[in-house]
Amino acid sequence: MSDRPIKKVISASDIEIDRTELDMSISQFAVKNGGYYSKAFSKIHEKTSFLSLTFNVWACLLGPFWSASRALWGMFWSFLILEIVAWVQIGQGLWGNPGAEYLARAATQQNRADELMQRAKDATETVDIERFTKLSENIAKAAEISLERAAAAQAEASTILFGGLIILFIVKTIQGLYADYAYEKQYTRWRINPDQIESGMRRSNITLGIVLVLAIAPLVIFKFTSTQEIPQFLSEFPENAVSTLFLGSDNGTLFAAIAGFMERQIDAAAIAGGGVFDGIVRSVRTVLDALTLALNGSPWPVVMIVIVVTAWRSAGPRVAIFTAAALCYIAFLGYWEIAMETVALAGAAVILCVVIGIPLGVWFGKSMRAFRVAEPILDLMQTLPAFVYLIPIIAFFGTGNPPGILATIIFGMPPVIRLTALGMRGVPESIKEASVAFGASRWQLLKDVELPLALPSIMAGVNQTILMCLSMVVIISLIGGGGLGREILEALQYAAKGPGLLGGFAILFVAMVIDRIVQGAFKGSNKSL
Amino acid sequence: MADTVVKLKDVWKIFGAQTDEAMQAIHTHKLSKADVLSKFNCVVGVQNASFEVGRGEIFCIMGLSGSGKSTLVRHVNRLIEPTSGTIEILGKNISNLTNKELRQLRSQQIGMVFQHMALMPHRSVRDNVAYPLEIRKVAKSKRWAVSDHVLKMVDLAGFEDRLPKELSGGMQQRVGIARALASDPDILLMDEPFSALDPLIRIQLQDQFKSLVADLNKTTLFITHDLDEAIRIGHRIAIMKDGVVVQIGTPEEIVMHPADNYVREFVQGISKLKLVKAHSIMEPIESFNGSKPKAPRAEHDVDLDHLIDLAVKSSEAIIITDDGKDVGVVSKSTLLQGIQGGKDE
Numbered sequence: 001m002s003d004r005p006i007k008k009v010i011s012a013s014d015i016e017i018d019r020t021e022l023d024m025s026i027s028q029f030a031v032k033n034g035g036y037y038s039k040a041f042s043k044i045h046e047k048t049s050f051l052s053l054t055f056n057v058w059a060c061l062l063g064p065f066w067s068a069s070r071a072l073w074g075m076f077w078s079f080l081i082l083e084i085v086a087w088v089q090i091g092q093g094l095w096g097n098p099g100a101e102y103l104a105r106a107a108t109q110q111n112r113a114d115e116l117m118q119r120a121k122d123a124t125e126t127v128d129i130e131r132f133t134k135l136s137e138n139i140a141k142a143a144e145i146s147l148e149r150a151a152a153a154q155a156e157a158s159t160i161l162f163g164g165l166i167i168l169f170i171v172k173t174i175q176g177l178y179a180d181y182a183y184e185k186q187y188t189r190w191r192i193n194p195d196q197i198e199s200g201m202r203r204s205n206i207t208l209g210i211v212l213v214l215a216i217a218p219l220v221i222f223k224f225t226s227t228q229e230i231p232q233f234l235s236e237f238p239e240n241a242v243s244t245l246f247l248g249s250d251n252g253t254l255f256a257a258i259a260g261f262m263e264r265q266i267d268a269a270a271i272a273g274g275g276v277f278d279g280i281v282r283s284v285r286t287v288l289d290a291l292t293l294a295l296n297g298s299p300w301p302v303v304m305i306v307i308v309v310t311a312w313r314s315a316g317p318r319v320a321i322f323t324a325a326a327l328c329y330i331a332f333l334g335y336w337e338i339a340m341e342t343v344a345l346a347g348a349a350v351i352l353c354v355v356i357g358i359p360l361g362v363w364f365g366k367s368m369r370a371f372r373v374a375e376p377i378l379d380l381m382q383t384l385p386a387f388v389y390l391i392p393i394i395a396f397f398g399t400g401n402p403p404g405i406l407a408t409i410i411f412g413m414p415p416v417i418r419l420t421a422l423g424m425r426g427v428p429e430s431i432k433e434a435s436v437a438f439g440a441s442r443w444q445l446l447k448d449v450e451l452p453l454a455l456p457s458i459m460a461g462v463n464q465t466i467l468m469c470l471s472m473v474v475i476i477s478l479i480g481g482g483g484l485g486r487e488i489l490e491a492l493q494y495a496a497k498g499p500g501l502l503g504g505f506a507i508l509f510v511a512m513v514i515d516r517i518v519q520g521a522f523k524g525s526n527k528s529l
Numbered sequence: 530m531a532d533t534v535v536k537l538k539d540v541w542k543i544f545g546a547q548t549d550e551a552m553q554a555i556h557t558h559k560l561s562k563a564d565v566l567s568k569f570n571c572v573v574g575v576q577n578a579s580f581e582v583g584r585g586e587i588f589c590i591m592g593l594s595g596s597g598k599s600t601l602v603r604h605v606n607r608l609i610e611p612t613s614g615t616i617e618i619l620g621k622n623i624s625n626l627t628n629k630e631l632r633q634l635r636s637q638q639i640g641m642v643f644q645h646m647a648l649m650p651h652r653s654v655r656d657n658v659a660y661p662l663e664i665r666k667v668a669k670s671k672r673w674a675v676s677d678h679v680l681k682m683v684d685l686a687g688f689e690d691r692l693p694k695e696l697s698g699g700m701q702q703r704v705g706i707a708r709a710l711a712s713d714p715d716i717l718l719m720d721e722p723f724s725a726l727d728p729l730i731r732i733q734l735q736d737q738f739k740s741l742v743a744d745l746n747k748t749t750l751f752i753t754h755d756l757d758e759a760i761r762i763g764h765r766i767a768i769m770k771d772g773v774v775v776q777i778g779t780p781e782e783i784v785m786h787p788a789d790n791y792v793r794e795f796v797q798g799i800s801k802l803k804l805v806k807a808h809s810i811m812e813p814i815e816s817f818n819g820s821k822p823k824a825p826r827a828e829h830d831v832d833l834d835h836l837i838d839l840a841v842k843s844s845e846a847i848i849i850t851d852d853g854k855d856v857g858v859v860s861k862s863t864l865l866q867g868i869q870g871g872k873d874e
Contacts, residue, residue, distance in 0.1 A: 428647070430643055430644075430645050431649060433608065433643070434648075435660075437635060437639070438635060438641070438660060438661040439631075439633065439634075439637075439661065439665070441632060441664075448649070448660070448663075452649070453651065455651075
């Protein structure tokens with residue numbers, strides 16, 4: 001092929017098509033029936049309209065078995081479902097016996113009528129004879145109606161059967177038409193990635209297809225068409241039987257056993273590690289006390305002035321005015337002390353998050369292996385509903401503000417860890433190499449290159465952590481945390497609309513003020529880069 | 530070479546998991562690169578490289594991308610550890626240095642310039658240049674003085690307090706060179722320093738760099754993928770292909786006597802006028818059959834450009850002299866062949 005001179009002009013209208021190479025590759029892909037698929041694919045390649053008019057008889061007849069044998073699993077599942085729908089209809093039409101209920105009723109009614117008729121015959125008094133005859137006639141009429149209804153239902157059954165057959169026919173036809181098209185797509189993917197995309201017919205695929213069809217189709221069809229009662233083990237998961245299997249009879253359920261086991265373990269751990277947990281609570285309380293002292297111990301005008309001036313310095317006059325207004329709202333409504341408690345709670349959590357999170361983030365940024373281990377834990381910390389880990393926290397640390405801060409840390413720490421690690425990985429390799437080439441030690445590399453260059457990312461992480469901690473501060477009121485969260489919890493308990501809304505806005509303003517100040521500081525530090 | 534500064538001997542670098550086994554197999558069974566890749570899933574980065582670089586010399590390592598030149602030069606300051614072979618700097622084997630000694634070597638004896646400048650974006654130009662000294666814990670006043678001095682040498686006085694991103698590419702690379710010079714190293718490693726710059730600035734910087742290095746008498750390993758650049762800058766050139774050093778020689782040797790077809794293809798497009806000297810194309814004086822007094826004369830080390838000027842003015846062949854003695858002759862046909870370059874060799 002290569003020795004043919006290459007023509008100068010190449011345009012779609014007069015280019016020569018040589019399919020030998022393509023056909024060979026298609027046969028290699030299809031293995032069985034290569035000739036058929038070369039022809040079918042060439043038809044698909046030739047077509048200019050939407051529909052390709054190739055019809056794969058095997059796909060039409062064998063349906064899901066064909067698509068399984070050719071490893072077209074998407075097609076396998078969709079058409080398996082469609083075929084089952086069709087077969088359920090057919091089954092219902094064939095042996096589902098939809099009029100059975102009416103037939104049975106008609107039979108009992110007829111019996112009753114016969115019985116009454118007999119009593120009428122046996123009776124001696126005319127009154128009784130008339131009464132029984134009338135009753136018997138009435139019931140016989142009812143039986144006739146039931147029979148009619150049964151006939152109607154059975155007539156409908158043939159409609160259902162017919163509908164099922166039509167659906168099956170359509171599904172089969174579509175499979176026949178679609179099969180080559182789908183297989184050609186598979187072929188194109190196989191060309192790109194011959195190691196990953198399966199080709200040819202594999203015994204394992206055929207077996208898997210047969211097993212899947214046999215496991216799914218008969219049960220489903222049985223469930224939807226059977227006139228008898230379905231065995232209970234099919235309609236309901238036999239959890240009691242499973243529990244018995246694992247635990248022996250009369251030993252309760254698996255759920256109770258595992259839950260009880262966990263409870264005992266947690267209690268034991270709480271007792272065993274009591275000293276450690278107390279120590280943690282004490283150190284958290286130290287941080288919290290220091291912050292509370294600074295915010296609530298100092299005279300309120302001092303704190304207010306410091307906050308407003310900080311806002312001014314970091315984010316400009318507009319934010320300062322907004323901050324002053326927000327502080328007025330909080331102070332005028334009598335929330336000042338509680339709001340400062342909330343800030344102290346969130347602040348303590350943020351400080352601990354940053355102190356623990358940044359070194360962890362640096363480590364995870366440098367060691368891919370550590371990060372891979374930590375990532376699922378970070379995901380867990382962020383996705384696990386807060387209510388879930390409030391329970392073990394109560395078990396280990398009791399109730400009140402310090403355990404609340406610990407819960408807040410669990411929720412708020414992942415962003416600062418993640419973004420620190422991200423920032424560390426984003427430091428250009430070339431700059432690190434230059435630093436090492438000039439003799440920098442690992443510490444110098446970290447201090448002079450990596451941390452400064454990762455700083456924007458780290459600051460973004462800190463900002464996110466602050467906001468997450470503030471949102472968590474409301475939830476920790478459930479385990480005895482104080483501050484604005486408790487106000488809102490109380491309002492919720494008594495359905496007090498007014499106090500709830502006012503408290504909510506107070507939290508909103510606290511969050512906005514902190515966010516604006518931090519973002520302002522962040523932008524200011526970014527400008528120098 | 531009177532004074533060897535950098536010496537590489539039998540350096541191999543193999544990337545991959547089973548480097549030692551691969552190395553063994555290469556030595557015992559003489560495996561090819563493809564075999565090593567398929568058998569051990571290891572890539573041979575540098576294959577048996579040996580060379581010496583003398584004091585004050587500019588040694589260019591030239592090769593296309595992927596030829597292993599950057600890998601090779603990173604062995605000199607052990608940014609990359611060799612799989613086998615020895616590297617000596619000023620007669621000292623650096624493979625058994627402790628971490629501390631290695632950092633000392635890097636910060637005091639070797640300066641490096643990178644293709645992508647690799648300046649620290651958050652530091653001023655002055656602090657970037659002073660960084661090697663900062664690593665060595667030199668006092669701030671001293672390192673600022675040094676930094677200002679070096680920046681003056683690369684004509685960047687007045688930009689000390691700018692941030693790198695405020696400078697153009699060429700200026701940034703001069704900051705990179707200043708930083709490499711700041712710790713007054715014996716050796717400069719230049720990793721394609723001018724590749725990312727546009728051609729005019731590149732030539733300007735090449736000239737500036739050449740005179741600067743000559744003034745300071747620095748030993749330089751200069752990596753480039755551009756043979757023109759190698760010839761313009763280098764005293765000697767090593768040509769690399771697929772991890773192998775194919776040929777080492779002066780620019781003239783490489784152009785006149787390429788070691789194989791690969792090198793020949795490279796040097797084909799190179800202008801020989803300023804490069805090739807009369808003595809390398811002249812024929813023996815015995816073949817001269819014109820009138821000796823009339824013939825123009827030229828010293829043996831003039832370049833072809835000069836010979837062309839003489840040939841245009843006279844109809845006779847040119848007599849080449851060495852120390853006043855006639856040693857050879859260059860006829861017009863010899864000259865034309867010389868310009869065309871070693872074709873039938």
